[in-house]
Amino acid sequence: MSDDKATGLIHHPYKAPGGFQAVAPGVHKASTVIFESTAALKTRQWKDKSGYTYGLHGTPTTFTLEERLATLEGGLQTLLAPSGLSALSLVNMGLLRAGDEVLLPDNVYAPNKDFVGVELAHWGITHRFYDPLDAVALAALITPQTRLLWLEAAGSVTLEFPDLLGLMRVARQHPRLITALDNTWGAGLAFNAFDLGLPLKGDSRGVDLTVHALTKYPSGGGDVLMGSVTTRDEHLHLQLKLTHMRLGLGVGANDAELVLRGLPSMPLRYAAHDASARRVAQWWSNRAEVSRVLHPALPGSPGHAHWRELCQRAGGLVSVVFDAKRYGAEQVDAFVDALQLFKIGYSWGGPMSLVMPYAVQGMRRFGFLAAEPEGTLVRFAIGLEDTDDLLADLDQALSQAC
Ligand SMILES: Cc1ncc(COP(=O)(O)O)c(C=O)c1O
CATH class of the missing domain: 3.40.640.10 (Type I PLP-dependent aspartate aminotransferase-like (Major domain))
Incomplete structure (x- = not known):
């Protein structure tokens, strides 16, 4: 081999000893995989x-x-x-x-x-x-x-x-x-x-x-x-x-x-999202601003009986439909904008609580949203923050906007 370092650095003779064990599985990166023959x-x-x-x-x-x-x-x-x-x-x-x-x-x-x-x-x-x-x-x-x-x-x-x-x-x-x-x-x-x-x-x-x-x-x-x-x-x-x-x-x-x-950590996180989302759903069900609270574990929410047939857990999503007679899209947007801890963004399952408004119109062909095709639905993806803080945030945003 020449004195140049390039080849030696690519074809290096050192082989680390086998048998290494750690909590995390190894991270193996490859496009090419080497065949021995x-x-x-x-x-x-x-x-x-x-x-x-x-x-x-x-x-x-x-x-x-x-x-x-x-x-x-x-x-x-x-x-x-x-x-x-x-x-x-x-x-x-x-x-x-x-x-x-x-x-x-x-x-x-x-x-x-x-x-x-x-x-x-x-x-x-x-x-x-x-x-x-x-x-x-x-x-x-x-x-x-x-x-x-x-x-x-x-x-x-x-x-x-x-x-x-x-x-x-x-x-x-x-x-x-x-x-x-x-x-x-x-x-x-x-x-x-x-x-x-x-x-x-x-x-x-x-x-x-x-x-x-x-x-x-x-x-x-x-x-x-x-x-x-x-x-x-x-x-x-x-x-x-x-x-x-x-x-x-x-x-x-x-x-x-x-x-x-x-x-x-997923089972623990899922349980925490679930417990917090249920409290948030319960909280919304006592609020006059919304005509519907959607959460599978909430009695009266569509499909609740089917959820009970199969599940005990329910994840971290909660949606509400604002009373269309009292709140137009602009007012609901103002509520969403007034939230401090809930950030506006797609997706769910992470540590940070997220919020997303959706126009009800054209959303569904069947069920209650097809029968009541007006208004705004707001989905909350409940994160891992303290639930009391999240409820306080919802309360202050409603006071500001509604
Ligand atoms: C129910 C459901 N399925 C699939 C997806 C797609 O996942 P990804 O964002 O990784 O493409 C999403 C994303 O929001 C989802 O909510």
Whole structure:
């Protein structure tokens, strides 16, 4: 070797001793993975976790995160995607073909609605919406073309908890129909999506797959974007993995590390968000400014009975609908602007409480918001601040603006 340092620094002989152990799993970064021989190159498998081939197909860090997420959600296999939305799109692209129809709940995450309505429409895939509280109406919508049924429990803005068991019982009568739950709100903690007590289908007593925006509770910091798709059926997993590979949906090791760091504290954080959100929901239910308080654990909130069938926990989201006869959009905006601790911003699941106003008009096709299509809904994502401080903030903003 020449005296120049460059080659020696790249091909350095030192190998750190093995056996290092620490609380945190290692952060392995790679595009290129090194093969020790051409024989290894030709025989190495990338479709499972038996070895490593290329950064996009997995590293020890991403495999570890996938396994922990599968455990969290009650599944067997997990794929990682660069955002929750890309995980939703992966499912749509991986499973739907021209001529298929997909059914979306009225409360579906709006960008999923856009993806299906715009991108999938270009490819000859049709969609219709259904009322998540009406399993009988769903039964009438399913045709031989219906391939995918999206579910969301609870809706992330309007917080109605669907008749998940009723909808799933209807779906189970159509073996070709794949059921996909956006499990971000429940996060694998509020209920077990793969074990809803239904008769076994393959390896699942519940849905066929879940999508999780890890951006929310698993990360817990408001600083990472990532998503996952979890299954219990090996064939379904492989089908999605092939699409995942063709799309090149890799995630960075540093982001995976942040989610791995968030997971151990997630059950405690979820419980804290839940307890605080329930107090906030209760507080709003005694306020005259609002005509509706939406929170699955609140009696009278849409789908409360369905929530009780499956869950004890409820996450950190609360929405209210301001009395449309007394408060116009400008006044509600003034209330939102007057808040000090609640910051205006999308997303949820982090330490800081967030607020977001939505015009009710055009928001829903079914249910009470379709029947009362006026006014402003405000969603609060309850963070980890002291609840008394949050209530004081809401109180002072109402006094200023309403
Ligand atoms: C219910 C739900 N699903 C999916 C997503 C998408 O997650 P991401 O922001 O990571 O794309 C969000 C984000 O707000 C969401 O609320």
